[in-house]
Amino acid sequence: AQKITQTQPGMFVQEKEAVTLDCTYDTSDPSYGLFWYKQPSSGEMIFLIYQGSYDQQNATEGRYSLNFQKARKSANLVISASQLGDSAMYFCAMREGGGYQKVTFGIGTKLQVIP
Amino acid sequence: NAGVTQTPKFRILKIGQSMTLQCTQDMNHNYMYWYRQDPGMGLKLIYYSVGAGITDKGEVPNGYNVSRSTTEDFPLRLELAAPSQTSVYFCASSSRQGPNTGELFFGEGSRLTVL
Secondary structure, three states: OOOEEOOOOEEEEEOOOOEEEOOEEOOOOOOEEEEEEEEOOOOOOEEEEEEEOOOOOOOEEOOEEEEEEOOOOEEEEEEOOOOHHHOEEEEEEEEEOHHHOEEEEOOOEEEEEEO | OOOEEEEOOEEEEOOOOOEEEEEEEOOOOOEEEEEEEOOOOOEEEEEEEEEOOEEEEOOOOOOEEEOOOOOOEOOEEEOOOOHHHOEEEEEEEEOOOOOOOOOOEEOOOEEEEEO
């Protein structure tokens, strides 16, 4: 079974608009963390945002926010005021396993920002 | 700040050859990982380590070996290279300390082609 599911292979958004990238996860571990990473065409992996399973509030980092719905096991990334530089692949990832720190990734969503 | 350093950045191998991808980190992180990323796909976990002397298999370990003799180094060994191992390989490390517990810090990637 997939641990991380990203169902949107590609997304388009108009510059300055907001966009939501979907991520659902599957774990029976009560302690886990969820991440989003950005991979521009240059190939590096850039950390965006983190949400812990016990965090009461949704994480925010600048224009990025994580819409964490624990009961639905979803951790959607919201990018506000999209910029051309946001065009990239976006990966959702999950850390589980207490002390083992095993981290698995989804297949990604390619976001293209249209001027 | 060096962070996570991978070498080589590019390599072409012939079928049946062997090689080692080097990875070193200077952040004193306990946890280290090797991922592979096939074109247009997400990252798949090959092996990971929770500390010196301890390694474990990820999703796609076949054809690879690792060792972790020191906290800093986590080399990935490819034995009898096959075309299916053509990929971009990422090494990453993480620590349980810090506000974004478990955030992965990535190297720049190593592009391997097997012909």
